[in-house]
Amino acid sequence: MLWTVTTGRSRSRSRRTSLRLLLTLGVVIALAVAAVIVLRPPGPRPLFQLPVACGETWQLGTYPGHGENDVDFFPLSGDPWGQPVLASYDGRVTVAGINGSLGARTPDNPDGPRGRGGGYWVKIDHGGRWETQYLHLLEPPLVQVGQRVARGEQIGRIGSTGNSGAPHLHYEQRRGWQKVETWFDGQPSGITHDDAEYTVRLTSNNCR
Template identity: 60%
Template sequence: MIATRVRLFLSIAVVLALAGAMAVFAEQRMRPPGPRPAFQLPVACDETWRLSTYPGHGDYDVDLYPTSGETYGRPILAAAAGTVVRAGTSGRLGDRNPDNPDGEMGRGGGYWVRIDHGGKWSTLYLHMLEEPMVTEGQHVEMGDQLGKVGSTGDSSAPHLHFEQLRDGDKVESYFGGAPSGITHDNEEYAVRLTSANCP
């Protein structure tokens, strides 16, 4: 009799705990996104990069290329402080690298990182040269190095594919509080911006 009552009590406690957890989760999902973090370009301080897109790329998808110097191996920096929620491989890496620039192209994002910045904001960094320099669960500050520019995954040339997301949906990337100007993929176009991602 006592064992039956204990089991019943434990069952009720588990059900109540699950109901409470579900209520908290639902409340968080219904909460509107917070203000946009103070994102900066995810590249080294004072460097000028070309931000571009092309037909079929995806609205708001940004490809970054340096305007001078070697592309492979350039540092990829956190655009704002946050927590790394994904760091690893997306798709098939392929065989493109500085020693084999015309190697077999892979699929997906290659080596990549996703950062949760809080308030339902996140950023993506794709096609890294090698495994990310950060791990899942790690806190990063703006400007911390995440990896190096490469051409892994579905990439025809070394570059950084970057996205800003609000509540899981891609939005126009802002840097230093100003819109990037990359909004659609109806045509090929580009802008040049200088990074203020400085210590």
């Protein structure tokens, strides 16, 4: 009778080979999933509304160096500090926290040192590879990651955290992770390039 002798070294080599195969398979699967996500065409544009209270008229604008398709919101009446920020459309919160650093600009100290980035912010996934972002909020967001929100639901309050010179809302719409021109109530805002200062006034139809 013949016996097969397996040494510890052979078993160890076999385990290493199996682990390498599993790791390679995992990488292949991850790349395939990523490719499907990236290559999947975006769905139709949601009917986004202004992220501010129903019936209010706000100034939307940009300035040189701001960033293409970025929009800043300023109220035309009342104190901007603490005004409600609303979800532009139904979706799921994917980020609710701090982007960069907060700085120290508050209603009691509006000229305090700036922070970096967007300060307190929220990002909402609306499906079909569409998302919106809301930056420079006054305080920690009123929503949590994973939470479902409805259009018009309050997600935060206007502030000046992060790299911000005055209380306002920095807002973006993204399609497949790429910033695009903002549309509200089915109409383009007209704010695209940041090679010049540009402002418009729009009235919110974000009514529940």
